[in-house]
Amino acid sequence: MPPSGENRKPGTMEVLVDLESPIEAKDGEGDIACQVGDSRLALLTIRKVLGGSVALLNTHTYSQADFDAVGEVLLCPRPLGLLSIKGSSLAALRAAFGNHAIASDKAGEHTMPELAAFDGPSCVTLHPFAPNPRDICVVQNFNDEPVHVAVTVAARANSSFRFLDAFTDRAIPSRRAAADGCDVLDFDIAARDRIWLQCKGDGGSASSSRLTFQLAGNVASERRDR
Secondary structure (H helix, E strand, O other): OOOOHHHOOOOOOOOOOOOOOOOEOOOOOOOEEEEEOOEEEEEEEEEEEOOEEEEEEOOOOOOHHHHHHHOOOOOOOOOOHHHHOOHHHHHHHHHHOOOOOOEEOOOOOEEOOOOOOEEOOOOEEEEEOOOOOOEEEEEEEOOOOOEEEEEEEEOOOOOOOEEEEOOOOEEEOEEEEOOOOEEEEEEEEOOOOEEEEEEEOHHHOEOOOOOOEOOHHHHHHHHHOO
16 A cells, blocks of 8 residues: 655555556545555545445455465465555545444434444444344454454433443443533454444333434544543
8 A cells, every 4th residue: 555664644554455456546535545656546436426425445355366376265365455454544444335424314313324333443343233222233353352442322311221232241331422422332342252232221121212323533533532
């Protein structure tokens, strides 16, 4: 990806990725470019269209030719640099493919986005449930070491609501982000482990409030300002 040393610009990182096609990079919001010699080629390109946006991820994973070249059938022919992306580039990838911000309807009320958003390192995935008042999502850690993750939800209607891991019944602590009126769930996930986030009210009954999620970039910003 971008160059290192004295020529390295702020907001860049040194990660090798395989590009599928030599597409010239443009400077657009949310775009990710790679430096290849004297050329800047696109890894991620996002363009606004009527009613939404179109995202192009210009990456090459593995083809049959890759497996044939190393005589392998099951194991990956080589590491994927895409899995080492972090920081603003990782946030841009997640935002392009589902890490949505809170949306508001005409009355100004928050509405549930299609997918939940979260803040965490690479090789951590979020699997949201269909909108319902109890189950939020499952967060899976595919790393070989523990990781820290933060999920942000709209502030609970009252203090009786609590969050827990449905797999273990372990309570998940939350804190109020005063700047945007949201609750931040901070938790660690063990290596190769997962957590099923649930919201419950008094007596263990499921909360009847509607949960909404905030863009992960705001989670990271709020954590730094603590």
